[in-house]
Amino acid sequence: MSFVQLSEAFAPYEELAQDLLPHVVVSNDGAHDVAHLVRVYKVARTLQELEGGCLRVLTAAVLLHDCVQVEKNSPERARASRLAADKAREILSQLGWEEADLDAVDHAIHAHSYSANIPPQTLEARILQDADRLDAIGFVGIARCFYTAGRMGSSLYDAADPQAQGRELDDTSFALDHFTTKLFKLSDGFQTRAGKDMAELRHARMRAFVEYFHEEI
Structure with missing residues (x-):
């Protein structure tokens, strides 16, 4: 798909998208690819329509928020957003x-x-944070979690103790642990009212998935 075709997903700022998409890092990380940008933009635009804020600023921020990518297991991970900014x-x-x-x-x-761990001070920052985190939970978040675990060489879960009842949680080794160490915590930190409402639904979907997952194994 060409940049012109992709830019249509960022209406009404298609021209801005055409200018910025060539700068977006195209990597082999399917959890942080152009599809991720499109999903985040759709949610961000919905939040902006409900909450307000400058859509032009928000569009540029969405398009470029992952323009410098750092692997999840890199010691530089905490600096990734500073480098991208x-x-x-x-x-x-x-x-x-x-x-x-x-x-x-x-x-x-x-x-x-x-x-x-930088507190968002503007409405656009709060919306981008909410939109990006919404893509990390729910059914898409589940898919991204296991996809990333596979890229990092992790197992699905600890066969001896799936629920970590007698061991420390270790989401670098077991994908299922990541729900408890991080994903289940995200719904508490949303910045906008609309974002919180969306997060509650996606959080419930993740809880149900993990419950059924444990039942099946």
């Missing part, structure tokens, strides 16, 4: 964006990351 500022500066808008995009990208 710096690169985004450079790209948008070259496109003639004003300083205030550069600051807005910079902060939204820096604050979106769970690993960075």
